[in-house]
Amino acid sequence: MSNARFPTTRLRRNRRTPWSRKLVAENTLSPADFIWPIFVTEGTKARVPVPSMPGVERLSVDLAAQAAKEAAELGIPVIALFPYTDPSLRSEDGDEALNPDNLVCKAVRAIKQAVPEIGVLCDVALDPYTSHGHDGLLRNDTIVNDATVEVLCRQSLVQAEAGCDIIAPSDMMDGRIGAIREALDARGFAHVQIMAYSAKYASGFYGPFRDAVGSTGALKGDKRTYQMDPANGDEALREAELDIAEGADMIMVKPGMPYLDIVTRIKQTFRVPTFAYQVSGEYSMIMAACQNGWLDPDKVILESLMAFKRAGADGILTYFALDAAKRLKNL
Numbered sequence: 001m002s003n004a005r006f007p008t009t010r011l012r013r014n015r016r017t018p019w020s021r022k023l024v025a026e027n028t029l030s031p032a033d034f035i036w037p038i039f040v041t042e043g044t045k046a047r048v049p050v051p052s053m054p055g056v057e058r059l060s061v062d063l064a065a066q067a068a069k070e071a072a073e074l075g076i077p078v079i080a081l082f083p084y085t086d087p088s089l090r091s092e093d094g095d096e097a098l099n100p101d102n103l104v105c106k107a108v109r110a111i112k113q114a115v116p117e118i119g120v121l122c123d124v125a126l127d128p129y130t131s132h133g134h135d136g137l138l139r140n141d142t143i144v145n146d147a148t149v150e151v152l153c154r155q156s157l158v159q160a161e162a163g164c165d166i167i168a169p170s171d172m173m174d175g176r177i178g179a180i181r182e183a184l185d186a187r188g189f190a191h192v193q194i195m196a197y198s199a200k201y202a203s204g205f206y207g208p209f210r211d212a213v214g215s216t217g218a219l220k221g222d223k224r225t226y227q228m229d230p231a232n233g234d235e236a237l238r239e240a241e242l243d244i245a246e247g248a249d250m251i252m253v254k255p256g257m258p259y260l261d262i263v264t265r266i267k268q269t270f271r272v273p274t275f276a277y278q279v280s281g282e283y284s285m286i287m288a289a290c291q292n293g294w295l296d297p298d299k300v301i302l303e304s305l306m307a308f309k310r311a312g313a314d315g316i317l318t319y320f321a322l323d324a325a326k327r328l329k330n331l
């Protein structure tokens with residue numbers, strides 16, 4: 001064997017030209033992979049920048065409907081709505097969550113009317129509505145499970161009645177997927193899908209989101225008695241298994257980039273539609289570095305999103321959705 005012929009296998013051959021790289025690409029990214037989370041606020045023609053999320057604004061319902069139209073035109077299939085609830089409407093038990101005319105319900109109706117072709121996803125949890133900032137009912141310093149689940153069922157019905165297409169429970173109470181499925185089915189909403197935040201970790205990466213929905217100052221303590229411990233992986237599979245058995249149509253992992261191993265394990269184990277949430281802190285981290293000139297947005301935004309596809313995600317909830325869809329279309 002002469003040295004001149006070594007090596008015979010050269011992986012660089014397939015990488016030599018742009019057309020060849022395109023030919024052998026194992027994964028693709030398209031606007032159809034994105035779910036775009038937006039923050040809604042009261043008023044009209046109101047845009048309120050979220051300081052800890054450069055480029056993200058809270059939008060009044062009329063502008064949210066316009067944003068949904070733009071998203072649909074770019075090929076984004078689903079928009080996710082998060083309300084900034086006025087502090088005067090927050091209470092110990094978060095009753096505003098059950099008001100059929102609350103901000104999120106008004107936004108769902110306006111968007112479904114203006115852009116019927118886009119899917120609308122609503123978070124189910126009490127944190128935008130409670131004065132203590134927790135996702136459930138607080139009794140004697142404890143977030144109580146079963147009583148919270150009953151309220152979450154009613155919250156889901158209120159959202160489904162407003163026209164929400166995908167109910168996404170993010171509260172991490174035990175048994176809520178089965179209870180919500182039953183409640184929806186009993187009231188004629190068998191067609192409404194459930195995307196379960198199955199593996200939702202007690203994460204520091206939600207900080208900017210809590211600014212955006214105005215629960216930062218409010219939150220008493222932390223959410224570690226219901227959100228998962230970042231140390232655990234097997235437990236995420238148990239959560240996903242239960243949610244699938246209880247009727248979840250789609251499973252979500254959250255946060256995203258620090259938990260790609262969980263995305264891969266869930267997808268490979270259960271073969272169900274699996275989504276990842278690139279959360280507010282991940283977005284802000286990338287944006288802050290880009291604003292400082294330390295990272296190049298033209299490179300890292302799509303790279304960060306492709307990582308989710310490679311890990312096995314069927315789609316990504318991302319604040320970059322609109323920007324990334326434009327990049328993919330070279331706009």
Ligand code: PBG
Pocket residue numbers: 123125127135170171205206207208209210223278279280281
């Ligand atoms: C509320 C909820 C949170 C996020 C989505 N739904 C915050 C939390 O659990 O405290 C975070 C999303 C993000 O950080 O982008 N249950």
